[in-house]
Amino acid sequence: MNKPLAEIFPDPPADLNPAAVDVGRIPVHVAVIMDGNGRWAKKRALNRLKGHAAGIEAVRETIRAANDIGVKYLTIYSFSTENWKRPEEEVVGLMDLFAQTMLAEVDELHEEHVRVMTIGRTGALPKKTRDAFDEAWEKTKNNSGMTLVVAINYGGRNEIIDGINAYMRQAHEALAAGGTPEELSEETFGRYLYTADIPDPDLLIRTSGEMRVSNFLLWQIAYTEFYCTEVLWPDFNRYEFLRALLDYQGRDRRFGAVG
Numbered sequence: 001m002n003k004p005l006a007e008i009f010p011d012p013p014a015d016l017n018p019a020a021v022d023v024g025r026i027p028v029h030v031a032v033i034m035d036g037n038g039r040w041a042k043k044r045a046l047n048r049l050k051g052h053a054a055g056i057e058a059v060r061e062t063i064r065a066a067n068d069i070g071v072k073y074l075t076i077y078s079f080s081t082e083n084w085k086r087p088e089e090e091v092v093g094l095m096d097l098f099a100q101t102m103l104a105e106v107d108e109l110h111e112e113h114v115r116v117m118t119i120g121r122t123g124a125l126p127k128k129t130r131d132a133f134d135e136a137w138e139k140t141k142n143n144s145g146m147t148l149v150v151a152i153n154y155g156g157r158n159e160i161i162d163g164i165n166a167y168m169r170q171a172h173e174a175l176a177a178g179g180t181p182e183e184l185s186e187e188t189f190g191r192y193l194y195t196a197d198i199p200d201p202d203l204l205i206r207t208s209g210e211m212r213v214s215n216f217l218l219w220q221i222a223y224t225e226f227y228c229t230e231v232l233w234p235d236f237n238r239y240e241f242l243r244a245l246l247d248y249q250g251r252d253r254r255f256g257a258v259g
Helices: 036-045 048-069 081-085 088-111 127-140 157-176 186-190 240-251
Strands: 027-034 073-080 115-119 147-154 203-206 225-228
Touching: 027 036, 036 048, 048 073, 048 088, 048 240, 073 081, 073 088, 081 088, 081 147, 088 115, 088 127, 115 127, 127 157, 147 157, 203 240
Parallel strands: 027 073, 027 203, 073 147, 115 147, 203 225
Antiparallel strands: none
16 A cells, blocks of 8 residues: 555545555556546537546546556556447547547656556547557656556457467467467466466456446456446446445455365
8 A cells, every 4th residue: 555544535524434444455457447538428418528638537546546556457448449439529529638648648647657558449539649659658668656558449258259369379480380289278278368477366346336237258257346336427436436346345256166
């Protein structure tokens, strides 16, 4: 943990006690499906892009709280492969928002020793957006703090297909060289995924009350604990993150063993 609990959660609601957090049981990897920006905007008679812009503050809060309390990996689901089906104006606005936000935040993230990386088919992103994330990676890749994983143009099924293709290329190259392909197991296959060298999520948070995984980290969440909240993403803050942590710590993770 990088800061005292009272400093991370300085003004908790009456029903929350930050001291109840067991700092020895902080999840190593937290993944977040940030849902509800559009509904938040609709409730306020705003266009959807206003909702996405409002969600940026929730992203900031979650990154800072996770980093301060000692989470090692935070993966945020920013844009799925299915999101290209949204209206063009919204997609273009989102891509610009991603680029602007990354460029505006990277210096502070770097100061806090956060490493920023992306997963997904990033080659299909607009150049401006791709360049912003590339710049963030180059600036922060040697940092030793929390790793912020931005899933952008990401789809879990695509990741598995890409992993299979990568394995097949390796096998073909090994055979062509007169060798033997690497034997495939769960462990070895994991090295061909976008998340190679990243542990599977311990906790998956989904906002806005939806109860589905939306093609997110399908391979990696086999034994992940789920926390779903009715809170819309722009209203998510460090105290909602605290609720998720406390709920997670109240569970007995058996990984298929007898309880």
